[in-house]
Amino acid sequence: MVEPYSQTQQTQQVVYRILDANLDRAREGLRIIEEWCRFGLNNSQFTNECKRLRQEIAHWHTAELRAARDTPGDAGTELSHPQEEQRTSIKALLQANFCRVQEAMRVLEEYGKLHHPQMGKTFKQMRYQMYTLESNLLGHQRHQLLWRSHLYLVTSPSENLLTTVEAALKGGLTLLQYRDKTADDTIRLEQAKKLRQLCHLYGALFIINDRVDLALAVDADGVHLGQQDMPIDLARQLLGSQRIIGRSTTNLEEMQRAIAEGADYIGVGPVYETPTKAGKPAAGLEYVSYAARNCSIPWFAIGGIDANNINDVIDAGAERVAVVRSLMQAEQPTLVAQYLLSQLHRIQPEP
Ligand SMILES: Cc1ncc(COP(=O)(O)OP(=O)(O)O)c(N)n1
Ligand SMILES: Cc1ncsc1CCOP(=O)(O)O
Numbered sequence: 001m002v003e004p005y006s007q008t009q010q011t012q013q014v015v016y017r018i019l020d021a022n023l024d025r026a027r028e029g030l031r032i033i034e035e036w037c038r039f040g041l042n043n044s045q046f047t048n049e050c051k052r053l054r055q056e057i058a059h060w061h062t063a064e065l066r067a068a069r070d071t072p073g074d075a076g077t078e079l080s081h082p083q084e085e086q087r088t089s090i091k092a093l094l095q096a097n098f099c100r101v102q103e104a105m106r107v108l109e110e111y112g113k114l115h116h117p118q119m120g121k122t123f124k125q126m127r128y129q130m131y132t133l134e135s136n137l138l139g140h141q142r143h144q145l146l147w148r149s150h151l152y153l154v155t156s157p158s159e160n161l162l163t164t165v166e167a168a169l170k171g172g173l174t175l176l177q178y179r180d181k182t183a184d185d186t187i188r189l190e191q192a193k194k195l196r197q198l199c200h201l202y203g204a205l206f207i208i209n210d211r212v213d214l215a216l217a218v219d220a221d222g223v224h225l226g227q228q229d230m231p232i233d234l235a236r237q238l239l240g241s242q243r244i245i246g247r248s249t250t251n252l253e254e255m256q257r258a259i260a261e262g263a264d265y266i267g268v269g270p271v272y273e274t275p276t277k278a279g280k281p282a283a284g285l286e287y288v289s290y291a292a293r294n295c296s297i298p299w300f301a302i303g304g305i306d307a308n309n310i311n312d313v314i315d316a317g318a319e320r321v322a323v324v325r326s327l328m329q330a331e332q333p334t335l336v337a338q339y340l341l342s343q344l345h346r347i348q349p350e351p
């Protein structure tokens, strides 16, 4: 006996509806990412990659699958998660949409196998292409923000660590390094996680001093390594090309070596002797001037810099500075951050 509308046909309709819904979902998510690549980043490579993936998805979205759509009968259209209602930053928005596209592609990979012999394989490949795009895009955003950052706060141990950092972020800080040379790892991990969250809430980069393992454990944006710390090539192997690696330098040989080894930025100093790095001789303003003439990557003058002498450092050629005490010991870190940035931006050409 042949049923008019067999069990097999019913199952096929359900599969078609799943495929139809997820093809839409993947394409919509990609479009949201594409708009940022196009209008936000003005990046044709990322924009074209999104477009190519959307076109590939469209190719699979046949009339047969569209015909199975039953929006009024779809119990899922009314459901939304509270997190969908709220995006705290472009980064959060992009991550949510990457997640959405990757999930949809996983569904298409599995159910697609029931529909067409090639569909499972194609969507598996596309899902991996999405992971690559996500990692490249995230890395690109990180490096762009590094280049746009002119004030760098390196923390010192403090009872008010989070409130001080938040106050500086409110003043416009976009780059933070967590530095604690004495705490236990359990404390370091706990503080680093909180600081990372705080930085990302304000759209700032979060770097860990000395420790590649901690940077990976808390998914930091990068690591800062001194001359006695892990070699850059090894750190790069562990962290990949998307994360930031900074290097301390005190003279031109160290600067040139750091650049050749692939550092993303360097510290230039100590400009002045400082109790924060007791016993380390000053490299002086001459080295700042040398960096201004010769350094091809972002560099931060560091060591003894405060609101009183920042203009001397700027006059020597610095466009970026890193500070510990000036902000960590400030009564009003927001105001100090604003003042230091206003001096640094004074010398910036109009964008
Ligand atoms: C931006 C920046 N520049 C230099 C340093 C110093 O690093 P290092 O020489 O490894 O000394 P410690 O900070 O580890 O004591 C830095 N941390 N940040
Ligand atoms: C970590 C470090 N590396 C070179 S100088 C320095 C400390 C700078 O601290 P401060 O801004 O308090 O002088």
Ligand SMILES: [Mg+2]
Binding pocket: 209, 210, 224, 225, 226, 229
């Ligand atoms: Mg170090």
